[in-house]
Amino acid sequence: MKRLTSLVFSPTGGTQKVTDILAEELMVELMNHEGLQIVETAYLNLCDRLIDFSMTELTEHDICLISVPSYGGRVPTTAVERLSQIKGNGAQAILVAVYGNRAFEDTLVELEDVANEAGFKPVAAVAAIAEHSVVRDFAAGRPNGFDRRQLTTFAKKIAARLALLKANPSENKLDLKLPGNRPYKEFKGAPTYGVPDDTCVNCGICAAQCPVGAIDEKDPSKVDESLCIACKRCTVVCPTNSRALKPEVLEASRKFLSQHIKEDKINELF
Numbered sequence: 001m002k003r004l005t006s007l008v009f010s011p012t013g014g015t016q017k018v019t020d021i022l023a024e025e026l027m028v029e030l031m032n033h034e035g036l037q038i039v040e041t042a043y044l045n046l047c048d049r050l051i052d053f054s055m056t057e058l059t060e061h062d063i064c065l066i067s068v069p070s071y072g073g074r075v076p077t078t079a080v081e082r083l084s085q086i087k088g089n090g091a092q093a094i095l096v097a098v099y100g101n102r103a104f105e106d107t108l109v110e111l112e113d114v115a116n117e118a119g120f121k122p123v124a125a126v127a128a129i130a131e132h133s134v135v136r137d138f139a140a141g142r143p144n145g146f147d148r149r150q151l152t153t154f155a156k157k158i159a160a161r162l163a164l165l166k167a168n169p170s171e172n173k174l175d176l177k178l179p180g181n182r183p184y185k186e187f188k189g190a191p192t193y194g195v196p197d198d199t200c201v202n203c204g205i206c207a208a209q210c211p212v213g214a215i216d217e218k219d220p221s222k223v224d225e226s227l228c229i230a231c232k233r234c235t236v237v238c239p240t241n242s243r244a245l246k247p248e249v250l251e252a253s254r255k256f257l258s259q260h261i262k263e264d265k266i267n268e269l270f
């Protein structure tokens with residue numbers, strides 16, 4: 001009997017969608033595997049800056065989905081910091097990197113290192129596509145029905161892998177052979193965030209929901225650029241749709257992505 005714990009950093013919801021599909025399908029698949037049935041699910045929101053992550057301790061009876069978006073081909077620094085505080089204690093981990101159809105580059109190898117360092121045992125990894133959170137017409141609507149079918153197939157294979165590891169615990173030291181390089185590529189992102197227009201009602205939701213507390217609670221037009229991680233959560237949580245990227249920032253990103261995204265990528269299982 002197992003607990004399935006999702007540890008998710010998903011500022012704009014795409015990583016969450018992929019994780020929810022994998023978790024749902026894994027639960028169904030594991031129902032048929034003796035001793036691996038999920039009796040409990042748990043969720044840890046890595047975007048919540050009020051959580052003391054050092055208080056989170058997993059056990060070897062946990063199966064975890066550790067899910068992050070790819071930022072410039074890397075794991076977002078905030079996710080690295082928060083995951084590093086958690087005690088994995090031998091919990092099996094399925095690593096999930098979600099990206100906006102350009103490339104995930106070193107995200108999975110970095111996530112593997114962070115998970116190992118925190119005491120998790122990575123047993124599988126998934127690279128999946130979701131809507132691009134900077135320019136939303138790239139990979140628009142993904143994960144879609146086709147992605148769901150692919151992720152379902154992955155869940156079946158991961159369940160079979162977990163069953164094999166249960167039967168042969170000596171094989172627990174796996175080499176996942178993930179794509180990516182060490183040292184990782186340098187992250188070259190800039191603090192680009194949604195700027196509020198005159199429809200902003202000062203409700204404070206963007207400030208409260210910012211994963212790093214970069215937005216001033218009294219005056220949401222003030223953003224501490226030294227803290228901002230460019231995640232775009234402020235643009236999606238705003239109930240009046242008042243926050244948007246500056247047009248010139250959006251256009252520059254669109255131009256860059258148009259040059260680098262030529263076809264629809266497919267999800268991958270490792």
Ligand SMILES: Cc1cc2nc3c(=O)[nH]c(=O)nc-3n(C[C@H](O)[C@H](O)[C@H](O)COP(=O)(O)O)c2cc1C
Pocket residue numbers: 009010011012013014015016069070071072073074098099100101102103104129130131132133134189229230231232
């Ligand atoms: C700062 C930043 C950097 C990003 N870098 C990449 C990238 O290198 N490759 C890519 O394909 N998508 C990139 N994306 C898109 C996200 O990885 C993708 O939209 C992901 O689904 C966002 O996750 P979320 O919806 O859970 O926030 C980036 C997005 C942001 C905000």
